[in-house]
Every structure is written in structure tokens, then in C-alpha cells.
Amino acid sequence: MSEIKQPLLRVENLKQYFRVSKSFTTKAVDGISFEIYEGETYGLVGESGSGKSTTGRSIIRLYNPTAGKIIFDGVDISGKLTKEAEKHLRTNMQMIFQDPMACLNPRKKVKEIIAQGLLIHHKFETKEQLNDKVNRILDKVGLSAEQATRFPHQFSGGQRQRIGIARALVMNPKLVIADECISALDVSIQAQVVNLMRDIQDELGTTYLFIAHDLSMVKYISDRIGVMHLGHIVETGTTDEIFQNPIHPYTKALLSAIPHPNPVVEKARIALTYDKEKEGVDYVSAVQHKITDTHFVLATDEDFKNWYK
């Protein structure tokens, strides 16, 4: 391979703390590093409360990161943002949320919702061009021009999620952060949305950070995966490496807990468990150990010797 892949996003030692009270601070994200290459899908999975959403929100700068660096498309966006950096970020990075209703203004027609980003950032020259952009994206997500004159509440869950996707994609972003964007949908509609995301990626080369609990979907859509536990990325690798050769005991527990849609097997199977305290696993003095060029695990030297034989 002669082509050197460029990371579109580089996160270095990112920390995001929340001060809950005078005496208590939540270390939601506690020093994570990873890269996402152009045109790929990076899946972020892990325990509830492990900091996945916080990571996504810090990257898109809904928060001010406590420490660390975020380099997006060659620009450092981790500190105080210059006007230019802010504009670059707002137009090239978009987020799709779990609950599409929560981020769709109920009093605005679908068409207006989708055009909003373009209007704010003046990403069009003539009125025709604006209309054209909106219509093209509507077509791409499978909504008709007639439907675009309706209000969000007149749509089903799956259709609303399409509106959310259209709203994000009309900006032609380089990176889309999708946080649990399919978890509230039924299986068939999940499949529709995932297919749609894939089609758009094939066509436009969009890069995704895909945050989800449903590992069978993550496995299906991701090129690489990061596994989070208690604010740390404990393991990262290609989808095959994570699923075929998990090293960290949390990753192993996570994979074994995926329920198989096979009743006889599922009722007999017992999932592995992982208890950090009981097993005495230390994240603070652990370092990244390399297994392959793409596969890393967070471990102390001693743990690594035990886990990787």
C-alpha cells in the first residue's frame, strides 16, 4: 500500500471533567487518544456512563475540554476557538442525536429545519441553489418534496431520524458524530438508517464516529472500534481484531454479553463478567500496549503479560 491514510480527527490525551460539587468531580473522560481516518467509520462502544457521549460532545465543542488536544482536519480545535476555527468546525462537523424529536424544532417545517444550517453559515449563493441543495438531500434520505412541507411530529420515528440525518448532511460535513442515532428505532428501520449512512459514505466519503450499544450493528458498520470503560479507551483495533482477538477483560465481557437471537443457545449461555475492582485492574498507571499496527490495549506491563499470551 503506497497510499498513506490521513487522520481527519486526532484526539490526544483528552480529558473532560465535570465539577459536580465542591468536593466531587466526575472524570467523565480521563485521558483518551485515538484517530479517525478520512472516509472510515470509527465505532465507540462501552459501559453506560463510560464517557462515550461526553467524548462526542467535547469533540464537537459543546464542552470546553479540561485538557488534551483535538486536531480536526489539520486545525487545533481544543482551545479557545478563533472565529475561523469555529466556522470550520460548525460547517464541517455535525452530530446526529438519539432522540430526533429533541433536536427538531416542532414549529418549523422539515424544509426549514434542513435549510437552517445553510442559512446560518451562508453556504449558498442564490435562492435556487439553496432549494436545490435541500431537495437533493431530501431525495438522498428518501423523503419527498411534499413531505418536506410537513412538520416533524407528522413523521414516524424512522422518518424523523432521516430528517436528522438530512439536517446534518446538507452541510456536506467531513465528520458526522452519530450518538445512539438508531437505538430507539425498530430493527427494520435501523437497517434502513444504517444503509442510508453507508450509501452516503460511499458517495461522499463522509467519516463517521458511531456511538452505540448495539454491538452487532457496530460490528456491521465500523472499520475500527474503540472500547471505553470508566473514561478510558481500554482497547482499540480494527473490527476484526476487536471481535476475533479481544485482549482486555472488559472487551471480552462486553462481547460475551451480546445476546444472540438464537433462543436455545441464548437461554443456555452464560456471559463473562468483569469487575475492575475485584480483578484489581489499574487504569491510571496502565499504558497502551501494541499488538499490531492497529490494535492497542490499555494495561500495566504485568497485566499485559497475563492477558496476552
Added chain:
Amino acid sequence: METVKKEKKDRVLSIRNLNISFKTAYGVVKAIRGVRLDLFKGETIAIVGESGSGKSVTVKTILGILDSNGIIDDGSIIFNYTDENGEKQSVDLVQMSQKEIRYQFCGKRIAMVFQDPMTSLDPTMTVGKQIMQPMIYHLNLSKKEAKLKAIELLDEVGIDQPEKRFKQYPHELSGGMRQRVVIAIALSCNPEILICDEPTTALDVTIQAKILELIKSIQKKNNISVIYITHDLGVVAKVADYVAVMYAGRIIEKGNINEIFYDPRHPYTWGLLSSMPDTDTKSRRLFTIPGSPPNLLEKIKGDAFAVRNPYALNIDFKEEPPMYDVGGQHRVASWLCDPRAPKAEIPVDLKERIEKMKKEATVYE
């Protein structure tokens, strides 16, 4: 697998010909159309099906929390229980007002766990108080008794240091712990029926597994009947004895878990099972069911799934299919099950997948 069926099972709940509609600004939505379903003692049933097919409305009716614009047009929901004096009672929930149901049963004999623990917990009240409340209200326990029981319950649902947690507020707990608190509240009055609507959707699979196992063990201990609503077919496979598949307000296929997963008959169920990503899905695209669900504001003619159904017969567009008995506990509302219908083969990919599943299963049998 349990093959020996018990002679006579106690029917806890029996829903007959339930029809529910909603008055809206756009007209009347026929949300539930002739649902018939039984729940037996100690049994777990799962209701699956497309968004908007009526799963939540069905269970909300049982709980007496149907939205105020909802009308029960027809049908009955018979609830059989044993009262304080040990006598068997039988009531039709449809004949009671929603308020009466809530006052007499909801939270006491029929308890629920919803998807988002944050919306079912009061952020301004300690979790301990929230567990005590229904016991003081429904069981007339003293504060002291309720507190002891609450700490016991916290321990039972697997929360460590229960005395300490008792004094904490919901936001101080993780998502998985909050859902355990909701389960503790649900179990506090020893319910006969536990209804879980997407109880683990917001949680990761390790915590999901723990919570499902927790519900299972408590169910076994207290012989509770459980109704699950979930989109996750893996969860269904893990917990359910019996499955009802809903489409556009009707149950279109039901049967024991193995009948539904290894021998599905309705084309909608085929589509549903085919949409799951297989562990070794090779193709770049996932299977999806073409088209979209019918508008429930309009009168449905024939089989509601016909327009999306590649196997539809002429009659599907004219008349609603009856429920066919296809053997065992398996019932299917599809004209394809009529003896006069041409034979329709299950899609090849799904057939292969099921063959593979059956092969994997032989190891465990």
C-alpha cells in the same frame, strides 16, 4: 428446553378482542385492532413489532395509563389475582376507570419498568424515599418497616452498600444503577405482573445482561409473570417463553419462542428476522422491509401488510386474514396459511440463517 407442558397453567391475564382508538386533530387513529393475548403464571412473554404497531398502547391499557384521548372501543382484559384474604378474584380492567386501575393495581399487583429510568424517578427525592412510598401507600407499612424492606430490596437488586445508596439522589447513580432502583420500586409491593417496556435499551450489554438475569431470578423466586416489549431480538431470545408479533395494531403471529424463531410463518416476521445484522453478514447492505407502515387514520382494507408484502395474494388486498392455528401454540394471521393458498417459501437467506441457528442450538440441547 422445556418440552413437558404443565397440565393446567393459571391464566393471570387474558386480553380478548381489544380495540383502542385515539381522537386526534386529524381524525381517529385505530391503534389497536382486535388483540387477543394470554399471560400465564410465571411465564414471560415478549411483544415485538414495528414502531407504532401498538405495543406500548396495549400495556398502557393494562396499567391504567392510557393517554386521555384514548378510547377502548371494545374488548376485555380479565385480570385474575389472589386478594389479601387469599381468595381468588377476577376483574375486567376494561370495565374499570383508568383511575381505579391505578388506585387498586398499578404499582401494587401490576408493576412496570420503562426505558428511561430518569423519567420514572423523581430527581428531587432520595432513592430510598421513592422505594418506600408505594409500600407505605399500598401495603400500609410503617415508615420503619418500609425502610427496612427498601434496604433489603436494594440489596436484592444487586446494589452494594444499600444503606448508603438509600440516602442518595438519582443523579448520583449510574444509568444501570438507576434502572435497578426502578426495578426495586417495581418489585416493592410483590406484584403478580411485571411489565417492562424497553427496559435495557439505554444500557450497555453487560449491564443489560445483569438486569435481565436479575429480573429472571426474582421472577423465578416469586413466580411473577413478565411482559417485555423490546426491539432487540437477542433480548427476546434470552428471556421470552412466548412471543407476540404486532403489525399495525394487530397481533399477526404468536407462538412459543422456538416456533417464532425457528419456524416463522408470517412474511412480516420473515422481514423482521431478516433485518437483524447477522454475526457474519457479508453483504454491504442490510435487509430492509420495503415501504412504510400504513396510516392508522385511514381504514385498513384487507391485510395491513399486503402493500409491503412480496408474497401478497389477491385476497390480501380485500379481506383481513383470520388467525390460523398452525399447530402447537403457533397462530398466524396470514392468508398464506390457508390450505387453498399457493405454497410460499421462506426467503432463502433467512432459511439458511435459521438452519445455522438450529445447528448451533444442537450443541446446547
